[in-house]
Amino acid sequence: MQCPASPPAKKRVRLAPEVRKQLILEAALHEFSAQGFGATSTERIAQRAGLSQAGLYAHFRSKDAILETLFNELLRPEWPQWLVADVPFDAAMVDRLVDYWYARAADPALLAILRLLVAEGNRHPDLLERWRRNVMQPFFQLEQRIIDTLAAQDRIQRNALTEHFQLATAPVAHVMLLSLIQGGVTGGFTDEIAKMREAHRRMLQQFVAPLPSP
Amino acid sequence: MQCPASPPAKKRVRLAPEVRKQLILEAALHEFSAQGFGATSTERIAQRAGLSQAGLYAHFRSKDAILETLFNELLRPEWPQWLVADVPFDAAMVDRLVDYWYARAADPALLAILRLLVAEGNRHPDLLERWRRNVMQPFFQLEQRIIDTLAAQDRIQRNALTEHFQLATAPVAHVMLLSLIQGGVTGGFTDEIAKMREAHRRMLQQFVAPLPSP
Amino acid sequence: MQCPASPPAKKRVRLAPEVRKQLILEAALHEFSAQGFGATSTERIAQRAGLSQAGLYAHFRSKDAILETLFNELLRPEWPQWLVADVPFDAAMVDRLVDYWYARAADPALLAILRLLVAEGNRHPDLLERWRRNVMQPFFQLEQRIIDTLAAQDRIQRNALTEHFQLATAPVAHVMLLSLIQGGVTGGFTDEIAKMREAHRRMLQQFVAPLPSP
Amino acid sequence: MQCPASPPAKKRVRLAPEVRKQLILEAALHEFSAQGFGATSTERIAQRAGLSQAGLYAHFRSKDAILETLFNELLRPEWPQWLVADVPFDAAMVDRLVDYWYARAADPALLAILRLLVAEGNRHPDLLERWRRNVMQPFFQLEQRIIDTLAAQDRIQRNALTEHFQLATAPVAHVMLLSLIQGGVTGGFTDEIAKMREAHRRMLQQFVAPLPSP
DNA sequence: AATGAATGAGACTTCATTCAT
DNA sequence: GATGAATGAAGTCTCATTCAT
Numbered sequence: 102m103q104c105p106a107s108p109p110a111k112k113r114v115r116l117a118p119e120v121r122k123q124l125i126l127e128a129a130l131h132e133f134s135a136q137g138f139g140a141t142s143t144e145r146i147a148q149r150a151g152l153s154q155a156g157l158y159a160h161f162r163s164k165d166a167i168l169e170t171l172f173n174e175l176l177r178p179e180w181p182q183w184l185v186a187d188v189p190f191d192a193a194m195v196d197r198l199v200d201y202w203y204a205r206a207a208d209p210a211l212l213a214i215l216r217l218l219v220a221e222g223n224r225h226p227d228l229l230e231r232w233r234r235n236v237m238q239p240f241f242q243l244e245q246r247i248i249d250t251l252a253a254q255d256r257i258q259r260n261a262l263t264e265h266f267q268l269a270t271a272p273v274a275h276v277m278l279l280s281l282i283q284g285g286v287t288g289g290f291t292d293e294i295a296k297m298r299e300a301h302r303r304m305l306q307q308f309v310a311p312l313p314s315p
Numbered sequence: 316m317q318c319p320a321s322p323p324a325k326k327r328v329r330l331a332p333e334v335r336k337q338l339i340l341e342a343a344l345h346e347f348s349a350q351g352f353g354a355t356s357t358e359r360i361a362q363r364a365g366l367s368q369a370g371l372y373a374h375f376r377s378k379d380a381i382l383e384t385l386f387n388e389l390l391r392p393e394w395p396q397w398l399v400a401d402v403p404f405d406a407a408m409v410d411r412l413v414d415y416w417y418a419r420a421a422d423p424a425l426l427a428i429l430r431l432l433v434a435e436g437n438r439h440p441d442l443l444e445r446w447r448r449n450v451m452q453p454f455f456q457l458e459q460r461i462i463d464t465l466a467a468q469d470r471i472q473r474n475a476l477t478e479h480f481q482l483a484t485a486p487v488a489h490v491m492l493l494s495l496i497q498g499g500v501t502g503g504f505t506d507e508i509a510k511m512r513e514a515h516r517r518m519l520q521q522f523v524a525p526l527p528s529p
Numbered sequence: 530m531q532c533p534a535s536p537p538a539k540k541r542v543r544l545a546p547e548v549r550k551q552l553i554l555e556a557a558l559h560e561f562s563a564q565g566f567g568a569t570s571t572e573r574i575a576q577r578a579g580l581s582q583a584g585l586y587a588h589f590r591s592k593d594a595i596l597e598t599l600f601n602e603l604l605r606p607e608w609p610q611w612l613v614a615d616v617p618f619d620a621a622m623v624d625r626l627v628d629y630w631y632a633r634a635a636d637p638a639l640l641a642i643l644r645l646l647v648a649e650g651n652r653h654p655d656l657l658e659r660w661r662r663n664v665m666q667p668f669f670q671l672e673q674r675i676i677d678t679l680a681a682q683d684r685i686q687r688n689a690l691t692e693h694f695q696l697a698t699a700p701v702a703h704v705m706l707l708s709l710i711q712g713g714v715t716g717g718f719t720d721e722i723a724k725m726r727e728a729h730r731r732m733l734q735q736f737v738a739p740l741p742s743p
Numbered sequence: 744m745q746c747p748a749s750p751p752a753k754k755r756v757r758l759a760p761e762v763r764k765q766l767i768l769e770a771a772l773h774e775f776s777a778q779g780f781g782a783t784s785t786e787r788i789a790q791r792a793g794l795s796q797a798g799l800y801a802h803f804r805s806k807d808a809i810l811e812t813l814f815n816e817l818l819r820p821e822w823p824q825w826l827v828a829d830v831p832f833d834a835a836m837v838d839r840l841v842d843y844w845y846a847r848a849a850d851p852a853l854l855a856i857l858r859l860l861v862a863e864g865n866r867h868p869d870l871l872e873r874w875r876r877n878v879m880q881p882f883f884q885l886e887q888r889i890i891d892t893l894a895a896q897d898r899i900q901r902n903a904l905t906e907h908f909q910l911a912t913a914p915v916a917h918v919m920l921l922s923l924i925q926g927g928v929t930g931g932f933t934d935e936i937a938k939m940r941e942a943h944r945r946m947l948q949q950f951v952a953p954l955p956s957p
Numbered sequence: 958a959a960t961g962a963a964t965g966a967g968a969c970t971t972c973a974t975t976c977a978t
Numbered sequence: 979g980a981t982g983a984a985t986g987a988a989g990t991c992t993c994a995t996t997c998a999t
Contacts (some may be wrong), residue, residue, distance in 0.1 A: 115962055115998065137434050139353030142989065153964050158991070160962090219495045220351050220434035229496060233504075237493075241507075261521060262476070265514030267507075268486050275481065275488035278495075279451075281433045282443060290447075293455075293481075300479030307475060329979055357973060369975080370980050378973065543977060543983055565862050567781030571969065581985050583971080588983090592969065647923045648779050648862035657924060661932075665921075669935075689949060690904070693942030695917065695935075700910050702917035707879075709861045710871060718875075721883075721909075728907030735903060757958055785994060797996080798959050806994065 114151065122160050125150040126174060129167045134213030138168055138221050168221070172228045175214045178235040184243065190250045192309050199302045202273045203294075212280055219281065244270055251308060263308070272301045328365065336374050339364040340388060343381045348427030352382055352435045382435070386442050389428045392449040398457065404464045406523050413516045416487045417508075426494055433495070458484055465522065477522070486515045542579065550588050553578040554602060557595045562641030566596055566649050596649070600656050603642045606663040612671065618678045620737050627730040630701045631722075640708055647709070672698055679736065691736070700729045756793065764802050767792040768816065771809045776855030780810055780863045810863070814870050817856045820877040826885065832892045834951050841944045844915045845936075854922055861923070886912055893950065905950070914943045 116124070128149035132141040143164055147154040161167045181201065188194060205211050222229045248266045262268050276297060279290045330338070342363035346355040357378055361368045375381045395415065402408060419425050436443045458480045465477075476482050490511060493504045544552070556577035560569040571592055575582040589595045609629065616622060633639055650657045676694045690696050704725060707718045758766075770791035774783040785806055789796045803809045823843065830836060847853050864871045886908045893905075904910050918939060921932045 113963055113997065118962080121962080135437055137351055137353055139351055140438075143991085144989085152962090155965075155991080155993090156963050164990070215496075216433055219430055222496055223349055224354075232496065237504075261514055261518035265510065267489065267511055268514055268518055271485035271489035271511075272482050274492045275485035278488045278492045282429075282436055282446070290451075296479065297481055297485075300475055300482055304475035304482055327980060332979080335979085356971080358971095366979090367981050368973085369982070372974070373979055541976065541984055546983080549983080563865055565779055565781050567779055568866075570967080572967095580983090582969090583986075584984050586970070643924075644861055647858055650924055651777055652782075660924065665932075689942055689946035693939065695939055696914050696942055696946055699913035699917035699939075702920045703909065703913035706916045706920045706923075710857075710864055710874065718879075724907065725909055725913075728903055728910055732903035732910055755959060760958080763958080784992080786992095794958090795960050796994085797961070800995070801958055 118160065121150070121152065121156075125152075125157060125160055125167065126171055130171055130175075130210065130213050130217075133168065133171070133221075134209075134216050138164075138217070168217075168225075172214075172217075172225070172231075175210075176228070176231050176235050178239055180239060180243075190247050190309060192306060195302070195305045195309055199298065199305060202270075203276065203298045203301075206273055206276045206280060207294075212277070215277065216281055240270075241267070269305065269308075272297055332374060335364070335366065335370075339366075339371060339374055339381065340385055344385055344389075344424065344427050344431075347382065347385070347435075348423075348430050352431070382431075382439075386428075386431075386439070386445070389424075390442070390445050390449045392453055394453065394457075404461050404523060406520060409516065409519045409523055413512065413519065416484075417490065417512045420487055420490045420494060421508075426491070429491065430495055454484075455481070483519065483522075486511055546588065549578070549580065549584075553585060553588055553595065554599055558599055558603075558638065558641050558645075561596065561599070561649075562637075562644050566592075566645070596645075596653075600642075600645075600653070600659075603638075604656070604659050604663050606667055608667060608671075618675050618737060620734060623730065623733045623737055627726065627733060630698075631704065631726045634701055634704045634708060635722075640705070643705065644709055669695070697733065697736075700725055760802060763792070763794065767799060767802055767809065768813055772813055772817075772852065772855050772859075775810065775813070776851075776858050780859070810859075810867075814856075814859075814867070814873070817852075818870070818873050818877050820881055822881065822885075832889050832951060834948060837944070837947045837951055841940065841947060844912075845918065845940045848915055848918045848922060849936075854919070857919065858923055883909070911947065911950075914939055 125146065128146045129141075132145050132149065135141075143157055144154050146167070147157050150157070157167070161170065183197065184201070218229065218232055222232075244266045248263065251263070276294050279294060283290055339360065342360045343355075346359050346363065349355075357371055358368050360381070361371050364371075371378075371381070375384065397411065398415070432443065432446055436446075462477065462480045490508050493508060497504055553574065556574045557569075560573050560577065563569075571585055572582050574595070575585050578585070585595070589598065611625065612629070646657065646660055650660075672694045676691065679691070704722050707722060711718055767788065770788045771783075774787050774791060777783075785799055786796050788809070789799050792799075799806075799809070803812065825839065826843070860871065860874055864874075890905065890908045918936050921936060925932055
């Protein structure tokens with residue numbers, strides 16, 4: 102019998118632990134986010150990470166440990182310098198901010214972790230707490246800082262929107278929710294999202310626009 | 316878990332198919348939402364529905380069929396009469412709307428299905444599509460209708476917020492996202508949410524407030 | 530393509546739980562004793578018990594649970610009536626006792642459990658303790674009762690052997706140890722054992738023989 | 744267990760092959776005896792021998808090879824000079840013999856190999872055979888020699904016990920069996936064993952005691 | 958000689974599902 | 979309609995072993 106379909110003869114590739122570990126984490130994030138933690142087999146992760154299933158266990162104690170590490174890596178708060186720095190909140194800054202927000206809201210990695218939090222958060226209440234502290238609270242504080250800046254400059258129009266500034270940032274959350282629910286990048290709410298972004302930008306620009314002289 | 320050690324002497328209860336079916340669907344929604352589809356065993360559903368694991372199959376072809384039926388039930392668009400009817404959009408209506416929105420945003424059943432959509436939607440693109448058509452589009456249309464009403468009445472302040480009215484409804488989405496991620500009802504963002512609701516209410520009230528006479 | 534080697538088409542055989550359970554326990558004892566607990570796969574047990582591997586778990590929570598149940602069943606002390614009853618310790622009784630002892634010492638089931646205790650006892654100290662209480666202590670007490678009987682009859686020859694009567698019963702232990710180490714029934718120390726039994730019988734008969742009148 | 748989280752910075756120690764080999768064998772004996780061959784991982788042996796799992800394979804072809812070598816080492820018959828030598832069998836000798844026997848019966852190394860033989864012997868019938876030839880037969884021969892000596896000296900009391908002298912040595916086997924089944928050194932039958940030893944000693948001393956002159 | 962990353966085989970266990978009762 | 983025993987197909991994890999360094 103001829104056996105032309107030779108087995109792929111996988112070469113054993115040896116990588117530095119940090120490299121492999123990172124590959125595994127990336128693979129895991131991708132798969133977890135696409136199908137959920139429970140429905141993702143370690144086999145798939147291993148395949149995508151380029152090693153055998155058993156190989157995973159040289160780097161992680163268990164499948165759960167992978168998820169945990171993933172969360173630990175991802176929930177480390179990381180904000181761009183220009184966001185945290187004490188820069189003036191002007192038109193340029195608004196542009197930058199809007200671009201940044203909507204870029205992040207479309208970032209597959211961020212969406213992946215959000216999806217994980219929604220789907221698996223119940224089983225990991227501590228992770229939810231960390232996410233609240235590390236990600237959401239800084240976000241809220243940023244909003245507050247912006248308001249304070251504007252108030253100090255006396256350039257703010259006093260209204261419900263500005264008094265509770267989260268109302269003004271809510272559209273980003275809206276977009277994220279839409280993105281979460283639309284499966285892939287294609288189709289879905291792409292159009293709506295783009296329109297919302299620009300409307301949002303215009304809205305925020307109004308806040309920093311020079312007040313019409315009376 | 317099949318544990319032969321403790322026969323609690325369960326009585327065999329026979330129910331009408333529709334009743335049992337509904338019990339199963341409720342049980343399934345609860346469990347799926349709490350732990351995800353993949354991590355929910357038919358055993359748990361059966362237990363919560365008050366029958367044996369095998370009994371499920373007298374009512375549903377498969378576990379997947381339960382999920383599908385669940386979605387079918389849940390994605391049937393259902394809007395309260397007063398929302399769809401051609402009623403004037405005034406202060407009373409705003410109150411009603413805000414109360415309705417935030418009540419739904421806190422409705423465990425709705426959150427459950429949202430969570431399901433986020434977690435399992437990828438495997439069921441058709442469901443996402445249906446959800447878009449049945450739930451989101453009507454929602455957007457409602458928004459548009461409101462705007463049109465106001466515009467027709469010439470009572471609208473032309474600004475970015477009103478031109479793209481989704482900006483004005485986004486806070487509801489924001490709240491939903493927060494609720495999705497906070498595990499149970501207790502703890503989490505309860506306070507933030509209440510504050511946001513009232514601010515949101517005030518903001519919307521401004522739209523329908525009588526314009527200051529020039 | 531012809532497919533003459535039809536799959537064996539295993540019929541699904543449904544048995545009463547107690548029957549199946551007993552089958553499983555017997556199978557497990559056999560396999561554990563033959564190859565040790567660790568080296569015995571649940572697959573083998575299942576095969577010998579006549580059901581699929583997964584079927585085991587309808588009756589036992591785990592492989593360990595099988596072992597535990599096995600021990601519980603086997604360590605239940607069970608002595609023949611005539612041993613416990615307050616019968617005279619005469620020549621007939623000695624015959625009976627010797628036959629009983631050496632029969633038990635050759636009983637595959639008892640050897641199996643002994644082997645298990647030796648091999649796996651370290652991991653289950655509580656089992657060892659139970660074995661001591663349930664099996665060994667009654668044995669020792671029996672010995673003591675015999676001695677007391679004889680002493681009361683004043684028929685005993687005072688010597689080291691009778692003062693510590695375990696010396697007189699030790700040959701049974703010796704035989705058991707030999708049996709444990711000789712693999713199957715065939716070969717090994719069969720001859721030595723038979724000779725030892727008869728010598729042991731003669732020795733014990735001397736104790737109950739009428740003392741030579743002075 | 745491979746746990747990447749804590750690199751204790753193990754220094755790489757290079758030893759002469761014979762030294763390492765001996766370390767490995769000792770480690771293996773300890774672990775095999777404590778948990779059985781099947782339940783002992785090479786990881787544990789390696790750890791106890793002070794090298795890495797893979798390092799074992801520089802010294803042994805396989806895990807089975809370790810067991811085999813172990814048996815080969817241990818089944819080499821080794822008797823103390825004074826036992827084999829043609830010394831008179833008198834009171835002093837009895838003392839010596841009893842002390843030696845009961846010391847060996849408590850020797851962890853001997854118990855370890857006995858436990859191995861009981862537990863794994865089935866898979867290695869040749870080993871059992873070797874053990875019989877190398878260990879048991881010399882033992883029996885020794886017994887015979889003692890009897891012959893005594894008979895030649897006409898100092899023996901003709902009775903069942905002496906005609907089949909194994910009856911007189913059986914208590915050692917009894918003690919070994921007890922030791923095998925009591926897990927560690929502590930607890931268990933320590934007391935019984937001590938009493939048995941002294942009774943045994945007295946019994947044997949009677950054989951070599953000067954016969955009462957008629 | 959020694960290591961740690963890597964692997965294939967196999968272990969136990971769970972699960973969705975079927976079937977006889 | 980309902981059940982519990984039974985099953986095949988995974989899934990996670992362990993282990994003895996190999997290989998490049």
